[in-house]
Amino acid sequence: MMSMSSFKGYGQVDAAEQAKIEARQKTRKIVIVIGASSVLLICFVVAVVLGSYQRYGGNSPSGGASPFSSTLQAICDITLYPKTCYSSLAPLLNSSQVNPELVFNLATLVAKTELQKAAQYVSDHGFSNGSSDNRTAAAVEDCRQLLSLALDDLNSTLSSSSLALLQVADDLKTWLSSTGTYLETCRDGFENANATVKTRVDNWLKNATELASNSLAILSWITNVEGSVKLRRLMSLSESQGLPKWLNSRDRLLLQTPDLKKQANIVVAKDGSGKYKTLSAALNEVPDKSDKRFIIYVKKGLYYENIQISKSKWNILLVGDGMGATILSGKLNFVDGTPTFSTATIAVFGKGFVAMDMQFRNSAGAIKHQAVALLSASDNSIFYRCFFNAFQDTLYAHSNRQFYRECNITGTVDFIFGNSAVVFQNCNILPRVPLPGQQNTITAQGKIDPNQNTGISIHNCTILPLGDLSSVQTYLGRPWKNFSTTAFLGNLMGSFINPGGWLPWVGTTAPNTIFYTEFQNYGPGSSTIYRVKWKGVKTITSRQASKFTVGSFIQGDDWISAAGVPYRSGLV
Numbered sequence: 001m002m003s004m005s006s007f008k009g010y011g012q013v014d015a016a017e018q019a020k021i022e023a024r025q026k027t028r029k030i031v032i033v034i035g036a037s038s039v040l041l042i043c044f045v046v047a048v049v050l051g052s053y054q055r056y057g058g059n060s061p062s063g064g065a066s067p068f069s070s071t072l073q074a075i076c077d078i079t080l081y082p083k084t085c086y087s088s089l090a091p092l093l094n095s096s097q098v099n100p101e102l103v104f105n106l107a108t109l110v111a112k113t114e115l116q117k118a119a120q121y122v123s124d125h126g127f128s129n130g131s132s133d134n135r136t137a138a139a140v141e142d143c144r145q146l147l148s149l150a151l152d153d154l155n156s157t158l159s160s161s162s163l164a165l166l167q168v169a170d171d172l173k174t175w176l177s178s179t180g181t182y183l184e185t186c187r188d189g190f191e192n193a194n195a196t197v198k199t200r201v202d203n204w205l206k207n208a209t210e211l212a213s214n215s216l217a218i219l220s221w222i223t224n225v226e227g228s229v230k231l232r233r234l235m236s237l238s239e240s241q242g243l244p245k246w247l248n249s250r251d252r253l254l255l256q257t258p259d260l261k262k263q264a265n266i267v268v269a270k271d272g273s274g275k276y277k278t279l280s281a282a283l284n285e286v287p288d289k290s291d292k293r294f295i296i297y298v299k300k301g302l303y304y305e306n307i308q309i310s311k312s313k314w315n316i317l318l319v320g321d322g323m324g325a326t327i328l329s330g331k332l333n334f335v336d337g338t339p340t341f342s343t344a345t346i347a348v349f350g351k352g353f354v355a356m357d358m359q360f361r362n363s364a365g366a367i368k369h370q371a372v373a374l375l376s377a378s379d380n381s382i383f384y385r386c387f388f389n390a391f392q393d394t395l396y397a398h399s400n401r402q403f404y405r406e407c408n409i410t411g412t413v414d415f416i417f418g419n420s421a422v423v424f425q426n427c428n429i430l431p432r433v434p435l436p437g438q439q440n441t442i443t444a445q446g447k448i449d450p451n452q453n454t455g456i457s458i459h460n461c462t463i464l465p466l467g468d469l470s471s472v473q474t475y476l477g478r479p480w481k482n483f484s485t486t487a488f489l490g491n492l493m494g495s496f497i498n499p500g501g502w503l504p505w506v507g508t509t510a511p512n513t514i515f516y517t518e519f520q521n522y523g524p525g526s527s528t529i530y531r532v533k534w535k536g537v538k539t540i541t542s543r544q545a546s547k548f549t550v551g552s553f554i555q556g557d558d559w560i561s562a563a564g565v566p567y568r569s570g571l572v
Contacts, residue, residue: 270301497525
């Protein structure tokens, strides 16, 4: 017979002990799933190799019957550039080394090596070959910066790929997607250069572009076989306890702190009441690559500055006195000779950037054409209650993962554009009166590779005209690149939206490879009855639509919630 003490605590478990038990159970589940996934991957590779072997009539595509050759070719066959893949990797591997993860690492390494050659050439000579054309010279300078950013992302990929790929797959895909975007942006800068310069640019970037694309394709194939997004998120949360590595626990819910401005490391004030009168001066005090949040409070005022936050400046938080009170304004533009990439009033490259209660303006006006207010290439960047104010090319969501909440965005032609993975949520999107004869296009998404995890998602926003647009044709977007990807989910659309919905970039149609979709929008402009009948305009289910939400598309449940910004993770 049990004593009373034997019943002490019966029916409940000590909290610490329960946590240990749950941790062991979770670890055991992950190990089991990893083991099963590894077996599945091996089986899949064998199946692909056999299929490749049979497809070539029992011989390797290189003319022999080597199982090694067939295995490598089978892996390379899933890339967009299989010949480049095979020729670059075959000399580096032997029959005892061929496994998908090693092939991925080597593919990334050869891409980095080729990119270093191109970057060195630009540094030593430039693509312009001494051209006196100011626009071409500016494009060369932009390209130097872009190749440096691409090399940083390849280095980040290589340094993180030593971990289990499932654990870091979202990050690796983001960095490799950004690498391709940086290279494409370099090319775009030479669109108006002479034919000789354009050819030289294409030749020097061709191999690096193909090799980086191959690395991304191999990674996508591995992760598709090894596990689902749900499993990757589970493992990532298990490893990081739900917080990004850069985020200190003290930063949790920072933006919800009532005295946030009092916690500022630096105060900028036009009237002289702060340490600095300009944001440019304040940024010189920000430490490099800091894991701690650095807060800059910018008091109300109109600041005429062009700001670039470099890739070494991490975790900056800019907070103002309101989107109508703290205004950063510039006027660089394409017509006056500045490449689009360099026209931004503020350009952000350092990761973990947050801006709150500010306005970013490009005052060049519609007559100056491309004139960017904000360019963000900052991974895990957040813009909360901000106003982006310009005409053509207002907001350049260039690359990496971005989130915009309760912002006002106004513009005319392609005024939300780029090739990041970005979600706009609960924002006001306000097309305005363009130049005579122009048509408004809200989005121009720039996805160049089917394996990139990029696209524009506009969710639960209000889309209404700013001014009288009764005589202006306004469209949801047009496909900037061949794999342009854009989703409108649950938005209010005013009657001014053209019934066709989407506009071709050139000609009368769009590439079949684009992905444009509308889901559960409402209002007089939301009817899809007369939308264009392109193959790439899709009707989707709620399950498919959920892939474009904060929780899935930009993996925001950790880094956005930790910053204290309100958001909706899913569709509802």
